[in-house]
Amino acid sequence: MAGGMHPGRSGRSLGERAANSGVQADTPAPRVAAAPPRPPVPPAVQRPGGYGAAGDGGEGRHCWVRDPPDAPGTWPGLLVEWRQRGGTWQGRVAYTVTGLHGPALVEAWLPAARLEPR
Numbered sequence: 001m002a003g004g005m006h007p008g009r010s011g012r013s014l015g016e017r018a019a020n021s022g023v024q025a026d027t028p029a030p031r032v033a034a035a036p037p038r039p040p041v042p043p044a045v046q047r048p049g050g051y052g053a054a055g056d057g058g059e060g061r062h063c064w065v066r067d068p069p070d071a072p073g074t075w076p077g078l079l080v081e082w083r084q085r086g087g088t089w090q091g092r093v094a095y096t097v098t099g100l101h102g103p104a105l106v107e108a109w110l111p112a113a114r115l116e117p118r
Contacts, residue, residue, distance in 0.1 A: 061117070061118075062078060063118055064118055065110065066115070068106070068114065069108075076096075077093040077094060077115075078095070080093065089111075090110060093108060094106070
């Protein structure tokens, strides 16, 4: 069974733990202010590689991250969105590198020149 739901296990169920948490079930969720409107997104044909931007209906795109700071080499990554700063394009990417204690997840804005489509 998924999620550690084993028949015959001892201990309290998730429902029992929630009931004993002290949070009232009829407590309304806090209201969150609406986000400000997003600036217009440049068309995909104007962005490096023709990738879409986050929030314009596309998904993240797989890419190669070349020589990121503190991790020389080529790493597989996920391009999340583009932005333009100082007349150059930067991509927001998530990628893993080998750290001292195993794999480490990194999220960073990197220059478009360091990103290549997979």
